[in-house]
Amino acid sequence: MNWFGRYLKSSVGAKHVMAVTGLLLVGFVLQHMVGNLQVFAGQEAINAYAAGLKKLGPLLWVARIGLIVIFLVHIASALRLVSLNRAARPVAYKMVKSERSSFASRAMAMSGLILLAFLAFHLLHFTLGGGPLKTQFNLIDAYGRHDVYNMVVLGFQKPAVAISYVVAMLLLCLHLSHGVTSLFQSLGLNHPKYNGIFNLAGPVIATLVLVGNCSMPIAVLAGLVKATV
Amino acid sequence: MNLTIYVWRQKDAKDAGGFEKYTDECKGISEHMSFLEMLDVVNDRLTEKGKMPIAFDSDCREGICGTCSMVINGRPHGPWKATTTCQLHMRAFKDGDVIYIEPWRSKAFPVIQDLIVDRKAFDTIIQAGGYISTNCGSAPDANSMLIGKEVSDSAMDAAACIGCGACVAACPNSSAMLFTAAKLAHMNTLPQGKPEEAQRTLSMVGAMDSAGFGNCSNHLECEAACPKEISGQVIAAMNRGYAKASFGKR
Numbered sequence: 001m002n003w004f005g006r007y008l009k010s011s012v013g014a015k016h017v018m019a020v021t022g023l024l025l026v027g028f029v030l031q032h033m034v035g036n037l038q039v040f041a042g043q044e045a046i047n048a049y050a051a052g053l054k055k056l057g058p059l060l061w062v063a064r065i066g067l068i069v070i071f072l073v074h075i076a077s078a079l080r081l082v083s084l085n086r087a088a089r090p091v092a093y094k095m096v097k098s099e100r101s102s103f104a105s106r107a108m109a110m111s112g113l114i115l116l117a118f119l120a121f122h123l124l125h126f127t128l129g130g131g132p133l134k135t136q137f138n139l140i141d142a143y144g145r146h147d148v149y150n151m152v153v154l155g156f157q158k159p160a161v162a163i164s165y166v167v168a169m170l171l172l173c174l175h176l177s178h179g180v181t182s183l184f185q186s187l188g189l190n191h192p193k194y195n196g197i198f199n200l201a202g203p204v205i206a207t208l209v210l211v212g213n214c215s216m217p218i219a220v221l222a223g224l225v226k227a228t229v
Numbered sequence: 230m231n232l233t234i235y236v237w238r239q240k241d242a243k244d245a246g247g248f249e250k251y252t253d254e255c256k257g258i259s260e261h262m263s264f265l266e267m268l269d270v271v272n273d274r275l276t277e278k279g280k281m282p283i284a285f286d287s288d289c290r291e292g293i294c295g296t297c298s299m300v301i302n303g304r305p306h307g308p309w310k311a312t313t314t315c316q317l318h319m320r321a322f323k324d325g326d327v328i329y330i331e332p333w334r335s336k337a338f339p340v341i342q343d344l345i346v347d348r349k350a351f352d353t354i355i356q357a358g359g360y361i362s363t364n365c366g367s368a369p370d371a372n373s374m375l376i377g378k379e380v381s382d383s384a385m386d387a388a389a390c391i392g393c394g395a396c397v398a399a400c401p402n403s404s405a406m407l408f409t410a411a412k413l414a415h416m417n418t419l420p421q422g423k424p425e426e427a428q429r430t431l432s433m434v435g436a437m438d439s440a441g442f443g444n445c446s447n448h449l450e451c452e453a454a455c456p457k458e459i460s461g462q463v464i465a466a467m468n469r470g471y472a473k474a475s476f477g478k479r
Contacts, residue, residue: 088443097303101448188469
């Protein structure tokens with residue numbers, strides 16, 4: 001297994017690690033968004049979906065632990081690479097004129113770290129139910145299920161909370177617009193026939209995630225989705 | 230034209246270095262001069278004043294040797310596309326311009342003096358696998374080894390790399406992937422290089438990593454800065470090849 005460790009630690013192997021974990025995380029983001037969009041289908045739909053997820057029991061924990069591991073690998077690898085890259089240029093240029101790189105590509109570490117902070121808040125908010133939001137978290141619907149629908153709606157009725165979600169999604173959009181396109185190149189997929197698709201994949205998926213995820217707090221704030229308690 | 234230039238002056242590798250401003254020495258510069266000829270004029274005038282001339286690298290001065298190496302106003306080899314510093318002409322600038330001139334900045338390319346950096350790290354990468362092994366003997370028959378036009382073209386495109394290091398200088402991470410990938414694409418694409426492909430890929434990437442270059446995050450600034458317009462596609466090929474070599478080689 002010596003060769004495998006060497007592969008993972010190498011500059012090219014590290015790219016593959018970022019790309020594969022990134023791909024899995026994008027998959028999670030999309031699946032999470034589609035699940036959550038059921039809030040528009042009403043209280044019954046989303047509460048039943050949430051209850052269904054909980055019923056998975058041990059499988060849910062497998063998924064959760066898997067997800068945590070993927071996250072940790074993605075973050076730890078990114079931090080390692082950033083510190084190596086910083087060390088690789090000990091004296092900075094007086095003048096830098098970027099030609100090809102984008103704001104998104106240069107801001108990956110920054111957008112990633114802010115998203116990590118948002119993730120902590122998001123988990124506290126809707127998964128662990130701690131802090132000042134406890135009251136909404138403990139709601140139960142008529143069938144005795146966790147009332148996800150009202151938890152989300154009541155949560156987003158606070159403008160500060162809703163705005164923080166929108167801001168986080170703007171950062172996620174920025175992160176994905178470079179990340180998704182970039183992962184094709186990292187995995188060695190670069191071909192004149194398909195590069196158009198690869199270059200579009202990042203911005204398109206990032207915009208989908210932005211629009212889909214922001215539609216929920218905005219709809220609640222606009223009064224289009226109302227609480228039932 | 231009259232210019233103001235700020236040049237990085239550094240006595241030796243240990244000196245901290247800093248920018249020096251020159252205005253008197255940059256008066257009456259002809260737009261027909263190359264950038265290096267402009268520096269030659271500045272150096273003559275500095276020498277007349279009894280000052281140390283600016284040390285910079287140059288050799289062929291026709292854009293094929295890859296020796297000249299300076300960052301001009303934030304771009305390696307200056308503002309022109311697909312042009313080395315020696316082929317950059319002063320008509321790229323106008324009267325009254327302020328120009329910042331800096332050496333390549335990378336831990337793997339330590340400054341020797343002023344604008345001259347030590348690019349030995351590239352030699353180390355080449356030594357690790359930038360060759361093919363073959364038995365000597367009488368010359369083989371012509372056309373005994375058929376190579377498709379597309380294959381030879383793509384190998385030739387990669388072989389256009391002159392090893393100047395502009396890719397490293399332009400990369401926000403100081404990565405040398407465009408250089409290494411160009412050499413790998415050049416060798417690995419052709420039948421003569423195929424037998425050693427896997428070992429070459431592993432060795433050259435290994436040498437690149439231990440030289441202290443940064444990691445690639447697909448900004449592709451290298452591709453934009455390359456005076457020979459090597460495509461980032463070679464990096465993708467290296468990404469594939471490295472996985473194949475790591476997992477496949479016995």
